[in-house]
Structure formats: structure tokens, C-alpha cells
Amino acid sequence: MNVTLQVWRQKGPGSPGAFKTYQVDAISAEMSFLEMLDVLNERLVNQGEDPVAFDHDCREGICGSCGVMINGRAHGPQPGTATCQLHMRRFPDGSTIVVEPWRAAGFPLVKDLVVDRSAFDRIIEAGGYISVDTGSAPDANLIPVPKTVADTAFDAAACIGCGACVAACPNGAASLFTAAKIGHLNLLPQGHAERWSRTERMVGVMEHYFGSCTNHGECEKACPKEISIDFIAMMNADFLRAKLANRRLAAQYR
Amino acid sequence: MTGLEAKIPEGPLENKWESHKFSVRLVNPANKRKLRVIIVGTGLAGASAAASLGELGYQVDVFTFHDTPRRAHSIAAQGGINAAKNYHNDGDSVRRLFYDTIKGGDYRSREANVYRLAEVSLNIIDQATAQGVPFAREYGGLLDNRSFGGAQVARTFYARGQTGQQLLLGAYQALMRQVKTRTVRLHTRVEMLDLVVKDGRAIGIVTRDLVKGEIARHSAHAVVLATGGYANVFFLSTNAKASNTTAIWRAHRRGAALANPCFTQIHPTCIPASDEFQSKLTLMSESLRNDGRIWVPKNPGDDRPPEQIPEIDRDYYLERRYPAFGNLVARDIASRAAKRVVDAGLGVGPLKNGVYLDFADATTRLGRRTIEERYDNLFEMYNRITDEDPYLVPMRIYPAPHYTMGGLWVDYNLMTTIPGLYAIGEANFSDHGANRLGASALMQGLADGYFVLPYTIGDYLAGLLNEPPVPTDDPAFGPVEDEVGDRVRGYLATGGSRTVDWFHRELGKIMLDHCGMSRSAQGLEKALSDIPALYEEFKTDLRVLGTGEELNQALERAGRVDDFFELAMLMCVDAREREESCGGHFREEYQTEDGEALRDDVGFAHVSAWEWTGDAARPEVQNEDLVFENVALTTRSYK
Numbered sequence: 024m025n026v027t028l029q030v031w032r033q034k035g036p037g038s039p040g041a042f043k044t045y046q047v048d049a050i051s052a053e054m055s056f057l058e059m060l061d062v063l064n065e066r067l068v069n070q071g072e073d074p075v076a077f078d079h080d081c082r083e084g085i086c087g088s089c090g091v092m093i094n095g096r097a098h099g100p101q102p103g104t105a106t107c108q109l110h111m112r113r114f115p116d117g118s119t120i121v122v123e124p125w126r127a128a129g130f131p132l133v134k135d136l137v138v139d140r141s142a143f144d145r146i147i148e149a150g151g152y153i154s155v156d157t158g159s160a161p162d163a164n165l166i167p168v169p170k171t172v173a174d175t176a177f178d179a180a181a182c183i184g185c186g187a188c189v190a191a192c193p194n195g196a197a198s199l200f201t202a203a204k205i206g207h208l209n210l211l212p213q214g215h216a217e218r219w220s221r222t223e224r225m226v227g228v229m230e231h232y233f234g235s236c237t238n239h240g241e242c243e244k245a246c247p248k249e250i251s252i253d254f255i256a257m258m259n260a261d262f263l264r265a266k267l268a269n270r271r272l273a274a275q276y277r
Numbered sequence: 278m279t280g281l282e283a284k285i286p287e288g289p290l291e292n293k294w295e296s297h298k299f300s301v302r303l304v305n306p307a308n309k310r311k312l313r314v315i316i317v318g319t320g321l322a323g324a325s326a327a328a329s330l331g332e333l334g335y336q337v338d339v340f341t342f343h344d345t346p347r348r349a350h351s352i353a354a355q356g357g358i359n360a361a362k363n364y365h366n367d368g369d370s371v372r373r374l375f376y377d378t379i380k381g382g383d384y385r386s387r388e389a390n391v392y393r394l395a396e397v398s399l400n401i402i403d404q405a406t407a408q409g410v411p412f413a414r415e416y417g418g419l420l421d422n423r424s425f426g427g428a429q430v431a432r433t434f435y436a437r438g439q440t441g442q443q444l445l446l447g448a449y450q451a452l453m454r455q456v457k458t459r460t461v462r463l464h465t466r467v468e469m470l471d472l473v474v475k476d477g478r479a480i481g482i483v484t485r486d487l488v489k490g491e492i493a494r495h496s497a498h499a500v501v502l503a504t505g506g507y508a509n510v511f512f513l514s515t516n517a518k519a520s521n522t523t524a525i526w527r528a529h530r531r532g533a534a535l536a537n538p539c540f541t542q543i544h545p546t547c548i549p550a551s552d553e554f555q556s557k558l559t560l561m562s563e564s565l566r567n568d569g570r571i572w573v574p575k576n577p578g579d580d581r582p583p584e585q586i587p588e589i590d591r592d593y594y595l596e597r598r599y600p601a602f603g604n605l606v607a608r609d610i611a612s613r614a615a616k617r618v619v620d621a622g623l624g625v626g627p628l629k630n631g632v633y634l635d636f637a638d639a640t641t642r643l644g645r646r647t648i649e650e651r652y653d654n655l656f657e658m659y660n661r662i663t664d665e666d667p668y669l670v671p672m673r674i675y676p677a678p679h680y681t682m683g684g685l686w687v688d689y690n691l692m693t694t695i696p697g698l699y700a701i702g703e704a705n706f707s708d709h710g711a712n713r714l715g716a717s718a719l720m721q722g723l724a725d726g727y728f729v730l731p732y733t734i735g736d737y738l739a740g741l742l743n744e745p746p747v748p749t750d751d752p753a754f755g756p757v758e759d760e761v762g763d764r765v766r767g768y769l770a771t772g773g774s775r776t777v778d779w780f781h782r783e784l785g786k787i788m789l790d791h792c793g794m795s796r797s798a799q800g801l802e803k804a805l806s807d808i809p810a811l812y813e814e815f816k817t818d819l820r821v822l823g824t825g826e827e828l829n830q831a832l833e834r835a836g837r838v839d840d841f842f843e844l845a846m847l848m849c850v851d852a853r854e855r856e857e858s859c860g861g862h863f864r865e866e867y868q869t870e871d872g873e874a875l876r877d878d879v880g881f882a883h884v885s886a887w888e889w890t891g892d893a894a895r896p897e898v899q900n901e902d903l904v905f906e907n908v909a910l911t912t913r914s915y916k
Binding site: 073141144 | 343345350352353362402403407411412418451457463488517552554555658664727728778779822828
């Protein structure tokens with residue numbers, strides 16, 4: 024099949040960027056989207072032109088490295104699918120495909136389709152963990168966790184940190200990412216000791232880097248792991264309670 | 278070459294680790310603050326080590342070439358993690374996990390290391406659970422287990438099909454907690470390109486910032502490599518695209534011995550390549566073999582769709598050849614059997630490069646709902662990649678390179694032959710022998726990082742009290758930095774006509790053909806003449822555009838492929854010298870009449886530790902004899 028690509032090219036954060044049109048002919052419908060970009064890059068190098076920079080690694084939809092806007096949609100047209108798992112058979116032969124980097128103030132551009140998502144690490148280091156030093160854990164079966172709780176915590180923990188939720192949000196908010204980690208840890212009994220401090224700290228850092236959530240729900244639609252915005256509601260509820268809990272004597276709060 | 282001293286503690290197997298922990302020197306908390314450790318890599322081993330050493334109070338610098346530590350390829354492990362908890366009262370024990378791992382590795386690993394691994398497996402599950410890793414649970418709220426890869430006990434803990442992801446996120450979060458407390462400094466998008474050695478000790482590394490291109494020096498009291506395996510030498514593998522050998526290869530060139538490089542694992546259940554542009558292969562969890570039946574048509578050229586091929590025209594070759602284990606035989610055996618039928622022209626699919634994995638019988642027996650509960654996420658993934666629905670048509674699978682048991686030689690303390698340089702996780706050779714059992718990679722990575730290295734590294738560091746790290750303006754750093762710079766500029770200046778990927782793909786083909794699932798002296802000799810020829814072309818005809826002062830992904834890959842070339846030669850030499858078949862290493866000359874592996878315990882019950890001589894095709898070897906005092910060497914039989 025043949026496709027026409029309009030790819031955002033930009034040398035670096037300080038240089039101007041522009042769309043460039045590339046005709047990519049004679050590709051197989053069985054290829055993944057990133058394999059199609061590999062082919063484009065091989066051809067560009069053979070013509071003496073700089074290849075397109077894009078982040079990618081596992082190509083199994085789990086590492087969260089990849090992710091571009093494809094025809095205006097984060098990770099492209101197939102629901103629940105990261106860019107690396109999207110295949111060319113999803114596009115009609117002869118189509119024109121617009122490829123852009125994640126667009127969000129919280130993700131500064133690095134080059135071409137590569138952005139800097141390190142603000143996500145800042146959110147995690149603010150409290151996205153359970154404080155347990157190596158060696159201090161009790162036997163794993165001392166803490167029973169109801170299966171439904173464990174399953175729901177897992178649904179949140181499935182987040183791959185790709186940033187599609189931010190890119191899809193009209194406000195550039197990172198609420199789904201943050202809520203997924205807060206939900207995962209706050210639901211589990213192991214995470215209860217730090218529930219209120221975690222929530223307040225992570226939300227604080229999130230708001231420093233990203234926009235505010237106004238319940239558009241675009242994040243849920245774009246999420247390759249289909250994480251529910253219910254977790255945002257849970258985060259907001261916990262945030263409210265944290266505001267109270269953290270200001271009283273924490274030990275006395277039920 | 279210095280002698281190989283494995284430093285295995287004296288005493289009975291069960292007491293070795295306990296008594297060793299007592300005998301190692303400790304560092305008091307005030308001194309820990311003055312000791313610096315560099316850790317390269319943030320997968321399970323690297324992240325868990327960095328977090329644990331940070332908690333202890335050491336100053337840790339951790340490096341990853343990814344944009345965040347959470348991307349490391351441990352994240353892609355699907356199936357599970359073994360631990361001898363015996364929560365299911367089915368007869369498991371530390372001793373049994375030890376025995377299964379030694380036997381599964383075809384008696385090519387060290388008893389003492391493997392026993393320690395089985396011991397600390399218990400702590401790993403406790404630690405991960407306390408961190409909030411959402412392992413699968415039963416309705417009573419306790420942890421669930423499954424049996425895996427033919428084990429006779431249910432000892433595998435799992436988190437849906439994403440166990441590696443959840444364990445890595447647990448270690449990553451523990452690491453980020455230390456980054457916040459500033460015991461750990463995190464360097465992202467920075468790649469280690471060489472090791473600095475002074476007076477025989479590892480004192481630092483030279484790195485390249487992948488965004489700005491800046492080459493920098495870093496010094497420390499000890500350096501830990503947690504940089505994973507090298508299966509991407511085959512180009513097509515289940516590894517992530519960036520996984521590479523550079524860190525361990527550069528360490529090897531600086532004097533670290535590399536052990537058993539030819540021990541590579543080919544995973545039997547991957548999705549076959551669909552075209553020549555295939556960039557990587559996707560693994561489907563081995564757990565599928567619990568219910569799927571593997572078959573091919575009996576007659577070559579049988580082009581009927583699978584559902585129209587009657588039972589009488591199907592060959593369930595694993596069930597036929599191995600009645601006791603059937604579809605659950607060990608990975609190496611299942612892989613070779615698939616290669617055999619495909620080579621005989623019985624392959625299925627458009628490119629005739631796969632075998633069927635059929636769930637029709639299981640669906641009839643268990644009902645579609647049970648199959649959905651067990652495998653839905655895997656079926657969905659298969660469907661997304663192939664556009665075929667495994668509920669309706671059998672999956673097509675074929676083996677692919679997946680894991681490398683070989684790696685840097687380490688002693689019982691996980692120290693390489695260079696004092697002060699440690700290797701943990703897949704980067705070392707230590708625990709899996711010639712074949713790794715399913716659900717054991719996660720176990721080993723976390724064992725090394727959480728529970729072994731934090732003890733053993735203290736013993737070395739205790740000898741360096743009151744010595745500041747060698748300053749980075751020391752003359753030892755200069756030549757290494759220059760070499761790195763020359764290498765980077767060299768790729769840009771070659772100005773040839775072929776892309777890096779072209780060379781990588783060609784190298785991969787040679788390696789798959791001659792040093793893959795099946796090897797022969799003749800094939801290895803051919804590889805050893807083809808690889809240098811291709812390598813010469815690489816040096817003169819490579820084309821890398823752009824500059825070294827910017828994000829330049831082709832330039833990054835050029836360095837990695839360069840090192841793969843030299844490693845490939847060592848793998849072929851090692852495979853040629855090992856004149857026996859064991860585990861993942863199958864030499865055609867050494868097989869029984871019915872085509873099974875023929876091990877030679879008299880000639881080859883040893884570790885081959887190779888030393889760099891300056892000529893990639895002529896390395897020097899030193900053997901570490903493996904002593905088995907607690908298990909009897911038997912022939913693996915799955916019949």
C-alpha cells in the first residue's frame with residue numbers, strides 16, 4: 024500500500040518547526056506504524072536526509088516510550104492501542120496521515136516527534152510509592168487484600184506512563200496519569216499509611232507542571248490501557264479529604 | 278589472565294549464604310555517606326539495587342539511556358516470578374526450587390549461587406507485596422500461584438500478563454523515593470559508552486548525553502552494570518529495540534571476563550515474522566502452552582485452512598515425541614522441535630514460518646469463558662498484531678531469541694574479574710546455566726538487586742574508607758574519553774552508503790543461521806568468516822547523518838551495532854569450542870540417535886570465561902570447573 028505522511032519536523036526546542044510531506048510507497052499492510060516509520064527513515068538516509076526522531080523501545084505496547092498524534096488523535100485511530108501496536112491495515116490505501124508530537128506545555132519538545140516527559144517522574148517522586156525499605160517487609164500473606172480491591176488497584180496500575188492522556192486533554196492536564204498511581208496505591212491496604220500525604224503531594228506537583236482537569240474525558244478515550252476516569256473522581260475525593268486530614272492530627276483521623 | 282576465584286563460601290549448601298553474610302565486612306552509616314556507587318541500567322536489577330543502596334545511605338548515581346527509569350525492558354516480562362513459598366502445600370521448598378533451576382539449566386550453573394537465589398526468592402515476594410505490587414489474589418484475599426513452564430509445583434506469582442511491568446514499577450517507585458531524598462542522583466537519556474579502570478580497579482565511566490551529545494566523566498568507588506542481555510545480536514528478538522551489549526562489551530574490552538556467551542535462549546512461543554521489514558518479534562506468554570496444543574499438518578504443502586485439516590492429517594509432534602510432558606516440555610526442546618518441522622517444509626502461515634498453537638480442544642473442554650479468563654489479554658494482543666482471532670483459528674507461533682544466560686563472569690559476590698566492577702541481573706552469567714526456566718529472570722534480577730549486592734558490595738567498599746573517589750581529572754579518564762569521542766566522530770565521518778539497520782539485519786541473519794537454535798562446527802566457521810567481512814564493510818560503508826551534538830538515534834545505534842559485531846564473533850568462538858549439546862546450546866554433531874541433546878559432563882562441566890586479547894576472533898579462555906556436591910548429574914528427559 025501507499026501512504027502520504029505529513030510529519031512535524033523540528034531540530035530542537037529553540038528552532039522553528041514545520042510539517043514536511045513524505046510519500047511512502049510500497050509498504051505492507053502487515054507492518055506496524057513504527058515499522059512504516061523505520062522504512063521512511065531508511066529511505067531518508069539513503070537520500071541523504073536526516074531521519075525522523077521518534078521515541079520507541081519495546082514495541083509491545085508496555086514500555087510507554089512511543090506515542091505520537093496520528094491524524095489529531097493520541098496513538099491513532101484504534102482504541103486501547105499504543106502507537107507501536109497500531110498496524111498499517113488500519114489505514115485505507117492511499118491515505119494521508121498527519122503525524123505530530125504530543126502537544127502539551129508539560130511536555131517540552133526535544134526533537135521532531137520526541138518530547139520530554141520527565142515531569143511524570145517528578146509526580147511519582149512526590150509520593151507515588153509505598154515507603155518500605157528493602158528487607159523490612161512482613162510475609163506477603165500477612166496482609167489479605169480482597170480480590171476485587173486487588174483487581175481494581177491493578178486496573179489503575181496498568182498505566183504505562185506514555186503521556187497520551189496529557190496530549191489528548193484540551194487543558195494539557197495530567198489527571199489520569201496521577202489518579203492512576205494514586206488509585207493503585209490508595210486502594211491497597213499497604214498504601215493506607217501514606218494515603219493523605221501522598222495524595223496532597225502528588226496533586227501539588229501535578230498542578231505545578233500541568234493544566235487543570237475539567238472533565239472532558241478525552242484522556243480515557245486516548246489511554247492505550249483504557250484506564251477509567253473513575254480514578255480521577257477517586258483522586259479528587261481523596262484530595263478533598265486529604266486537605267482536612269493533613270491539617271488535623273493525622274493520628275486521630277479515622 | 279588472573280585466575281578465576283569464585284569465592285564460594287565453605288560449609289554446607291544451606292549455610293553458605295548465611296555464614297557469608299556474617300563474614301562480609303560492614304560499613305558504618307557515617308562512612309556510607311562518603312562512598313559513591315555508579316549503577317548503569319534501571320531494569321529490575323539496577324532499579325532495585327539503586328533503591329536499596331540509597332536506602333542504606335550510599336551516594337548512588339544511576340544512569341539510563343531511556344527518558345525515565347520505568348522504560349527498562351524488564352517491563353515487558355509477562356508470565357510471572359518464581360518463589361519457593363509453598364503457599365499451596367504442594368511440596369515446594371527452597372531445595373526443590375534450587376534443584377529445578379540447576380536441572381533446568383542443564384547442570385551448567387553454580388550450586389551455591391542457585392541455592393542462594395532460591396533462598397532469597399521468599400524475600401522478593403514479601404518486598405514486592407509490601408511495595409504494592411498487585412499480584413493476582415484468590416477470593417480469600419491471599420496470593421494466587423500458577424504452575425509455569427512445566428514445573429510440577431505451583432510457585433509462580435503473577436500480575437495478569439504484566440508481572441514484569443508491575444515488579445519494575447515497584448522497583449522504579451522505590452528508586453524515585455530515593456531520588457527525592459537525594460541519596461540517588463538520576464541521569465536520564467545518558468548512555469554509558471566506556472569503563473574507566475585505574476590500577477586494576479573500576480573507578481568510573483564515560484557517558485554520552487543523548488540529547489546534547491556531551492561526553493562526560495563520572496567517578497565512584499564501585500561501578501555496577503545492570504544493563505541486561507544481548508539477544509539483539511540476532512536483530513530479530515523479543516528484546517526492546519534499544520537493548521544492547523555495549524556496557525558489558527566495553528567492560529569486557531577493559532578486562533572483565535565474559536562467560537558462556539553462546540548460552541542463549543530461544544523462546545518457543547513468539548509470533549512469526551510477517552515480512553522483511555519486521556523490526557522485532559513479540560513473545561506470547563509461555564502459559565499458553567498449558568492449554569494450547571501444538572501441531573503442524575502431516576503433509577508438506579497441505580494448504581487447507583487449519584479447521585479443515587482432519588485429526589488424521591495433523592501431527593501433534595510434541596505430544597507424540599514427549600508423551601510425559603507433551604506441550605509443556607522445556608523451552609529449548611520445544612523450540613528445536615518447531616525448527617525441525619518448519620525446516621522439513623511443514624510450516625504454516627503465509628510465509629510457512631510457524632506452527633499452530635490450537636485452543637479448540639481446550640475451549641470445548643473448559644468452555645470459552647474459562648479460556649477468556651485465562652488468556653484474554655494475550656489473545657487480544659495476538660489479534661491486534663496479526664488481525665486473526667485465536668478463538669476461531671489456531672495461533673501461529675515460532676521460536677525467537679529471548680534471553681541470554683551468558684554474560685559477564687562474576688564471583689559469588691557478583692564482582693567481575695575487575696575489582697570494583699559488579700554485574701547484576703541478565704548482564705551476568707551466574708544462575709541459569711545453559712537454559713533459564715520460565716519466571717526465573719525476574720527472580721534473579723530482583724534477588725541480585727535487593728538482597729545480594731547490597732550485602733556483598735559493602736565488603737569491597739569497606740576497604741576504601743577514607744579514600745575519596747578518584748577525581749575525574751585523573752589521567753586515567755583522559756584516554757578513555759578521547760577514545761569514546763573518536764568512536765562517535767568516526768561513525769559520522771565514515772560517509773558510506775548503508776544504514777546502521779541494514780548492517781544489523783545482515784549480522785542478525787548470520788547469527789540466526791549459524792549460532793541460533795542449532796549450531797555446527799561448519800556453520801560456526803562460516804559465521805566466523807562472514808562476520809569479519811561484514812564488519813569490514815560496516816567500518817567503511819556505514820552512513821550516519823546529522824551531528825554528534827544533538828539527539829541522533831542512528832548514531833546511538835551505530836555504536837551498539839559496532840559492539841554487537843565483536844560480541845557475535847566471541848559467541849561463535851564459544852559455541853565452536855563447546856563440543857557438546859546442553860540447554861539452549863545445541864551442536865548438531867552431539868546428539869543422540871533420536872535427535873536429543875548429548876551433554877558431555879566429563880569434558881564440559883565448566884564455565885568458559887573469555888578474555889579480550891585485542892583480536893575479536895582470537896580471545897583467550899579460562900575455565901571454571903563446576904563442582905556438584907548436592908545434585909547428581911542426570912540427563913533431562915521429558916519423554
